Amino acid sequence: MRILLWDIDGTLMRSVRNGSYKDYTIPVLEELFGTSGRLSDMRVSGMTDLQIVFEALAETEISQDQVRAQIDRLCLRLTEEARRVTANGAPFFELLPGVRETLQALHDHPRYRSALLTGNIATMAQLKMELMGLDQFFTLPGAFGDESHIRRDLPALAADRIRKHLQIEIPPEHFIVIGDTPNDIDCGRHFGARTVAVGTGRFYSREEILACEPDAVLPDLFDVDVVLRTLERL
Numbered sequence: 001m002r003i004l005l006w007d008i009d010g011t012l013m014r015s016v017r018n019g020s021y022k023d024y025t026i027p028v029l030e031e032l033f034g035t036s037g038r039l040s041d042m043r044v045s046g047m048t049d050l051q052i053v054f055e056a057l058a059e060t061e062i063s064q065d066q067v068r069a070q071i072d073r074l075c076l077r078l079t080e081e082a083r084r085v086t087a088n089g090a091p092f093f094e095l096l097p098g099v100r101e102t103l104q105a106l107h108d109h110p111r112y113r114s115a116l117l118t119g120n121i122a123t124m125a126q127l128k129m130e131l132m133g134l135d136q137f138f139t140l141p142g143a144f145g146d147e148s149h150i151r152r153d154l155p156a157l158a159a160d161r162i163r164k165h166l167q168i169e170i171p172p173e174h175f176i177v178i179g180d181t182p183n184d185i186d187c188g189r190h191f192g193a194r195t196v197a198v199g200t201g202r203f204y205s206r207e208e209i210l211a212c213e214p215d216a217v218l219p220d221l222f223d224v225d226v227v228l229r230t231l232e233r234l
């Protein structure tokens with residue numbers, strides 16, 4: 001059996017408009033901390049949600065401890081605000097090509113089980129899966145951005161949960177981390193998992209992704225057979 005640990009943004013889906021997460025993040029930071037720091041100028045692909053907040057506020061008088069002290073409220077308000085801005089019917093997120101078909105084929109395949117491994121806070125990941133109608137494919141517990149602002153911590157957290165959930169030992173190399181950024185590949189390798197880079201992210205070139213030496217590279221998840229053949233040898 002192989003456990004697939006999926007990144008969300010740039011791998012399964014993306015915002016229709018680049019940077020639109022700022023629509024719901026900036027007002028929440030202003031509400032809670034009186035400033036959104038330098039968020040409006042940041043490029044954030046591959047960072048966890050909390051890392052984004054820490055970076056945005058790094059040069060303000062708001063300390064990381066002050067952010068941590070408000071973490072529950074921050075997560076709640078970010079998710080509420082995201083739910084509000086995505087509820088007006090205008091397309092906000094879109095699935096990347098082939099994602100539903102690929103997740104379905106893997107769901108039906110006895111060798112694979114899927115979980116989320118994302119820098120999104122858990123409630124935000126849940127909202128995105130709901131909006132895209134993907135929640136039924138992730139039958140194992142994952143790891144999320146509100147659990148650590150360091151992505152490298154996340155695979156071990158997910159793996160522990162999954163081992164407990166299935167009540168079996170699963171070695172690190174039977175996990176496969178799938179994502180679109182160097183951070184995804186780095187966190188997978190740090191844990192000892194296999195890694196697959198997909199080329200559907202907005203921010204990194206093929207050369208930048210290849211330089212991270214993932215175990216496999218896919219241009220996208222469009223061709224289910226190509227995805228299955230690629231995963232088969234990992």
Ligand SMILES: [Mg+2]
Binds near residue numbers: 008010011045046180
């Ligand atoms: Mg991503």
